[in-house]
Amino acid sequence: MPQFLLSVWHDEDYVVDFSSDEAQRRVRQVSAFNDALQSSGAWVFGAGLHPASSATVVRPSGGEVAMTDGPYAETKEQMGGFWVVEATDFDAALALAGKASTACEGPVEVRPLQG
Amino acid sequence: MTDTLEAVFRREAGPVTATLIRVLGDVTLAEDAVAEAFAIAAARWPTDGVPPNPGGWIATTARNRAIDRLRRESTRTDRYVAAYRLQADTMDSEPDPELAGLDDFVDVVADDQLRLMFLCCHPALAADVQVALTLRLLGGLETPEIARAFVVPEATLAQRLVRAKRKLRDNHASYRVPDAAELPDRLHAVLTAIYLIFTEGHTASSGEPLTRVDLSAEAIRLARVLVDLMPDEPEAVGLLALLLLTDARRDARVSASGTAVRLSDQDRSRWDAALIAEGHELVRACLRRDQPGPFQIQAAIAAVHADAATADATDWSQIVALYDHLYALRPNAVVALNRAVAVAQLHGPDAGLAALDELDRDVLADYQPFHAARADLLARAGDAGPARAAYDEAIARSGNEAERRFLREQRARLPEPE
DSSP states (O other), X not given: XXXXXXXXXXXXXXXXXXXXXXXXXXXXXXHHHHHHHHHHTOEEEEEEOOOGGGOEEEEEETTEEEEEESOSOOSSOEEEEEEEEEOSSXXXXXXXXXXXXXHHTSXXXXXXXXX | OOHHHHHHHXXXXXXXXXXXXXXXXXXXXXXXHHHHHHHHHHHHHHHHOOOSSHHHHHHHHHHHHHHHHXXXXXXXXXXHHHHHXXXXXXXXXXXXXXXXXXXXXXXXXXXXXXXXXXHHTOTTSOHHHHHHHHHHHTSOOOHHHHHHHTTOOHHHHHHHHHHHHHHHHHTTOOOSOOXXXXXXXXXXXXXXXXXXXXXXXXXXXXXXXXXXXXXXXXHHHHHHHHHHHOTTOHHHHHHHHHHHHHHTTGGGSBOTTSOBOOGGGOOGGGSOHHHHHHHHHHHHHHHHHTOOOHHHHHHHHHHHHHHOSSGGGOOHHHHHHHHHHHHHHSOOHHHHHHHHHHHHHHHOHHHHHHHHHTSOHHHXXXXXXXXXXXXXXXXXXXXXXXHHHHHHHHHHHOOOHHHHHHHHHHHHTSOOOO
């Protein structure tokens, strides 16, 4: 069955402090969404990410490997989390993304996996 | 190619392409195969005559050429396998006999056109790409023709089409009619794309002529096909009614000197009575269904206009009521703008200007009709200075010479500043 990457995006830095009411609500919603994904068999893998400030980029450089501090993208947009899901077709994947977007109250990008 | 062949090709292009996409499971493969089959037909039919079932002949020939090609090109066997597998995965539960027996005739199936319409107008594609893809695959228009119609460089348009088809394929878009839950939104996307094709033909967004008759005719043809395929969908009937009632005014919309003529100034004897009659009948059929929707309401508004023997006889209170209903379903700035214009007709220019002031300026900032409407109301309210400024804004945003001529004439009629 085709697989898709659903990624959550933020326009600026976000915190992983889930103590606010707002954050708690989102956690509940995403948790319910994850449960639904798992019971329907659509779940392959998913997780929240630490913010972009925790990122490191490693790249090949003259036969060796160079390391830079910070995310790859120099823009302020950053990925906050992702799912890999199985869906019968494009519309099924988009429907899942719709639910994901409602659960985390933000934009979700849908990309098909190769192969 | 004789006229008969040209007409056959334009009529059959959409249905045949739609069926071949189902049979082959690949949009580009189907497109290329259909083009090849048309070339063969163009070479043979002048001497052999047009076959009794031209669509079926082209579809069968295209299918056979495509599979021959797949077999020859060994790097594409995986595509052949993929095509077969896709075929097996479709909603059709019976295995496609055509793939097994190449002598079998490919029947062009009406439902395939519906599938293709929904594929082309997929909401994951940008609106202008939906329109281009619909015109290419369902309308049978060539890429250069579409590019000229929308004043886009041909290479740019060709690339957009390639990307769109690739996106649909890479995302595993299914070739099917959406099921009941998704249908209203998906159908609305199809209707909107057809409406965009019509409005582009009705008021060309740049260049000299006010109307491009071919695009309007193509939109009406597609709307008729949609009504044939989905007779129980009142919104599809509503769209057709709207297009017919709007198209009825075509001859009165441009003056002899090539200036746009607005609705209130049009010579109504030049309106097409047959199109209006058909439009009215369709609107009545929609009213009987009592399942209102945005296109049906817009059709009803056009019907109220068509009903008025003169501009003064227009039932503006009914039009305002219809816009209220439309706004409740589709609360967007353009609907609110059109409603404000109707309010001005009913309650005077100051009431109209008050309604315009409530609109979202950001959304309408680059929308020519907004500035034109403001200018007209300001002029009628006696505010010549601001009216002139508003006409300047409208003229700056009009991409159409006939429209600009009209706006300049209106601006010239304003009293000179003190």
